[in-house]
Amino acid sequence: MNNKGILAIIVVILCTAFYSPHDSEYELNGVWKFYMIYNRGTLSKETIRSIKEVYGTTTINLKQNDSFRLSIMGNSQTGIWCISEANAMTVQLEFSTGRVGEISTYHTSKDSWSIHLNDVSLVMHREKE
Numbered sequence: 001m002n003n004k005g006i007l008a009i010i011v012v013i014l015c016t017a018f019y020s021p022h023d024s025e026y027e028l029n030g031v032w033k034f035y036m037i038y039n040r041g042t043l044s045k046e047t048i049r050s051i052k053e054v055y056g057t058t059t060i061n062l063k064q065n066d067s068f069r070l071s072i073m074g075n076s077q078t079g080i081w082c083i084s085e086a087n088a089m090t091v092q093l094e095f096s097t098g099r100v101g102e103i104s105t106y107h108t109s110k111d112s113w114s115i116h117l118n119d120v121s122l123v124m125h126r127e128k129e
Contacts, residue, residue, distance in 0.1 A: 027108065028091065031127040034058040038106065038114050038121035051120055060103075060124070068093060 034055050040048055054073060061069045068081040070093070077095050084090035084102070091103040106114035111126040 028062050028113065029064050031059060031061045032113055032124035033127050035112070035123045035125040038123050055117075055120060055122060058122070058124075059127075062091075 034057065037043065037048060037051050037055075043051070057071070057073065059069075059071045062081055063069075066080050066082060068079055070077045070079075077097070079093055079095040079097075081091055081093050084092050089105045091105065093101040093103065095101065104116040106116065106121070108114075113124045113126070115122055115124060
């Protein structure tokens with residue numbers, strides 16, 4: 001086997017070894033609902049109460065057609081979403097109003113998404129279909 005063949009095998013092995021199904025933006029598709037405050041042990045009871053008041057009914061629907069609907073405190077906003085090219089742990093939101101926002105991801109699993117949104121760290125759970 002020549003050097004090019006060996007190099008091709010190494011590339012395939014490395015790509016397979018480091019691939020994660022969570023690398024795909026489609027893993028995030030679905031309706032996510034506020035579950036709890038992330039790292040709440042560092043916050044005062046009043047801060048926790050305020051965060052729950054603001055984010056307690058928050059939902060975000062990330063659709064496969066790259067559109068989204070974000071609802072916070074009964075106010076619904078729509079737009080387009082994508083995974084940041086600069087940082088795969090960031091979801092970029094372009095609102096229909098032209099405003100751009102970001103959601104930083106701490107962790108994802110099939111039914112849980114730990115995020116940082118508007119200076120608050122939250123755990124969102126996927127709603128069952």
